[in-house]
Amino acid sequence: MREKVICGLDVGSSKVCAVIAGFLPAEKQLNILGVGEERCSGLKHGVVVNIENTCRAISQAVEKAEQEAEVKVKDVIVNINGHHIEGHMHQGATKIPRADREITSEDIERVINSARAVPLSSDRQIIHAIPLDFKVDNQAGVENPAGMEGSHLEVDVMLITGDCAPMNNLDKCITRSGLGIKRTVSTLLAPTCTVVASEEKELGCILVDIGAQTINMAIFVGGALKYIGEIDMGSDYITYDLAYGLKTSFNEAKRIKEDFGCAVTDNILETEIKYVGVDGQSSHKTTNKEVNKIIEPRVDDIIDLIAEEIASSGHQQMVPSGIILSGGGSELKGLDEAIRRKISNFQVRLGRPRNIKGKEDRANSPKYATAVGLMEYIMNLDKEPWMSDVSHASHGGFWDKLKAWFEEVF
Ligand SMILES: Nc1ncnc2c1ncn2[C@@H]1O[C@H](COP(=O)(O)OP(=O)(O)OP(=O)(O)O)[C@@H](O)[C@H]1O
Ligand SMILES: [Mg+2]
CATH class of the missing domain: 3.30.420.40 (ATPase, nucleotide binding domain)
Incomplete structure (x- = not known):
């Protein structure tokens, strides 16, 4: 099977760190190929305050990682940080309209979307909508209701929201550095994915x-x-x-x-x-x-x-x-x-990044937890029910979704 590559980019208040990993779908383990780190003075408290300095640090960190990995990356999975990011619980509910009452993925998506329908000011946006607990006909504690029978589906969702301006400024830094963004993930979630x-x-x-x-x-x-x-x-x-x-x-x-x-x-x-x-x-x-x-x-x-x-x-x-x-x-x-x-x-x-191989010694420091966690986050999307993040909803299966995230290397 051919290896794909993926790049986690941690844009931090003191440094930018790029970790490039190869990935064999059958193994479900990151193969660390290269790590690049560059000091950065373009952020304050996790938020970009100087686009030029941040762009320079991003370009240099990615270039260093590319040199070590001997590959080029086009896109990155990047973290968004800062005090403007908030998490709130919201509930959603929907009826199962069909006679057989079997809950489908469309029903799940509909109930999550109903929880997302909260009034947000125009300068804020949803970064993640994480379903935490489903209820089928008042039975709580359902991890995954797909295939179950019921007439009423409810969900508790953690909505993570942020200010649009800092997110747009970060996007600018990435695109001006000549890179594309596969996905933006909150710094609040990324380290957990690899150290816990x-x-x-x-x-x-x-x-x-x-x-x-x-x-x-x-x-x-x-x-x-x-x-x-x-x-x-x-x-x-x-x-x-x-x-x-x-x-x-x-x-x-x-x-x-x-x-x-x-x-x-x-x-x-x-x-x-x-x-x-x-x-x-x-x-x-x-x-x-x-x-x-x-x-x-x-x-x-x-x-x-x-x-x-x-x-x-x-x-x-x-x-x-x-x-x-x-x-x-x-x-x-x-x-x-x-x-x-x-x-x-x-x-x-x-906590150090776990479940990694290859140049694992290069990436197993606690300070690389965010960069490695960003990549693990994507891999976990379908593995754990609570991670079934639907901000970028997709109807495809696990590998269909992954196809979008990974780049061919050979
Ligand atoms: N061995 C060490 N002992 C003590 N402090 C350390 C050590 N190594 C790094 N640090 C400190 O950790 C901080 C950098 O941590 P990290 O790289 O996780 O931050 P960041 O991601 O750039 O910032 P933030 O997450 O706040 O945006 C610096 O203050 C640095 O001095
Ligand atoms: Mg950090």
Whole structure:
């Protein structure tokens, strides 16, 4: 069977990352071919504020990934992020009009469309309509009603909506970089698709993606997405505190944070750290203990905000699989332990892209969870009932749908 290629493009607040993967339909596993990363200063809090800078970073990230993969990509699956994205539950209902009362895919599409028919202001649009729970003649908990008999079909749908302007600006950046968009997927959904096991979702879990300037959360109970939340905060705030405290540049502070920072300060051996001052010339010294003292209040702040968001979701008692972390910010040493200590009763683990092969070492970092998850999202569309996203409704079967997403490579 011939391999197809697919490209996940994570346009983040600190970097653009392109991951190219090959895919053999029979194997249903991504074969990582190339990863390209480029720093990007064109976004603030997940939203494009400078088209030129973002275009440059997108082109360079994709080019690097193409060189490593030795293929060219025409289209990408891209993420949309930012505080403007919201998720709300809506209900839909329809009658089954035929005498045999057997529910068809057209009935399912009709009931989901009835849930989508909500008044939205002209500057907002639906990004995802995710059916979470169907009810057939008042019997709740139906995962997939196709083929069942009934006269009345209802559905609970999570509608994820966003502002049109940031979405159009992101589209512009992709098209001006000479690429096409296969699909736009919310950053709130993408990492889950690759770092969380289906058993964890079934039992109940929370995905927390800690990026540079945003923290995204998705809560699953009984296998279904129940809550999404976004916090305007991220690991760059720790970097700014360090730059301030040590009187050095953002880049030097970032290096110190990533190499020496630790969220848990007990039993730590003192190490000397040399760095360059904000003038770019003067030499300075500090220690890892001093660094940790500076970052501690911000780390506490971040954990408090995550705890508040979990509490406000109302689902904190229903997530025995605990917290799964992704995003570059989750790589701060000891952060999982610090969260475990502060938000007691929760298991916490670092999530890395799963179910990948090929150059898997290149892509198995938590910071690549979004780029890899974007590709997994597309593959999962028909695999999991809750993922049966109908924003781009299609009547075809699984492989018919996939045909549209994958490009021939050989
Ligand atoms: N080893 C590390 N230790 C501590 N922090 C790290 C480490 N690696 C990366 N980071 C931090 O993670 C952040 C970048 O994470 P990520 O790449 O997930 O963000 P992004 O996707 O660009 O941003 P956002 O999701 O907010 O739009 C930066 O602040 C970076 O300094
Ligand atoms: Mg991100």
